[in-house]
Amino acid sequence: MALTAQKIFLNLAVSDLDKTMAFYRAVGFEFNAQFTDQNAACMIVSEDIFVMLLVKDFFKTFTGKELADPSVTTEAIVAISADSREQVDEIADKALAAGGKPSNPPTDHGFMYVRSFQDLDGHLWEIMYMDQSAIAQE
Template identity: 65%
Template sequence: MGLKAAQIYVNLPVKDLNKSVEFFTKVGFEFNPQFTDENATCMVVSENIFVMLLVEEFFKTFTKKDIADATKSTEVIVAFSANSKEMVDEIVHKALAAGGMPSNEPVDHGFMYGWSFQDIDGHLWELMYMDESAGNQD
């Protein structure tokens, strides 16, 4: 029996909370005002998945390690599914238009399609669409 988390909270350090909220709002995300103040905000990805954007000084209160400079090194890639190829493209285009940077070119395997971007702090985000019906064919 494995661990079954009811919810997932990804915590990411950001340099400027207001700019990050503006960026991710343009990408299409919403925020929970109950968990938002000058140090942090709760970005809603889905019913059970959230990203806590934490001002770097506040983020440092949760760890004794140095914060990685996401523009120079990678510790994590935040990946999530999309409902269609078009949704993948739409979200990445919104991110790029909002000031994000390209990460990798789109990858199309027919049944699986993905594309990625870097947010304004350099964190890597990847969206994937998988046609599950394609995997059920003989």
């Protein structure tokens, strides 16, 4: 039997939780107050996907490994889908206006459109739209 998860919780180490929450609010995300305190914030991506933003010292309690410095090392690329090309641009533009940095130039594959940015700590994010009708034609 294949493993299927009910929900996804991505954990990211952050330097300043308040500034990080303000950044993601400016992008358009909301937070679950029940799982947010001075050490962590639960950012809602969808009904089943959450990003736990953890203060670095708190994050370290979950691992014996050194933390990657996302401003110089890529530990992961977080990719989320959008409903349209316009929404990709809207989200990426909000991230850049809120203090994020550009990551890669926009990529247009015809059936797929992607924009990327780095958050305040340097975590890499991609926002993508995939035209399902164009894929079905191929």
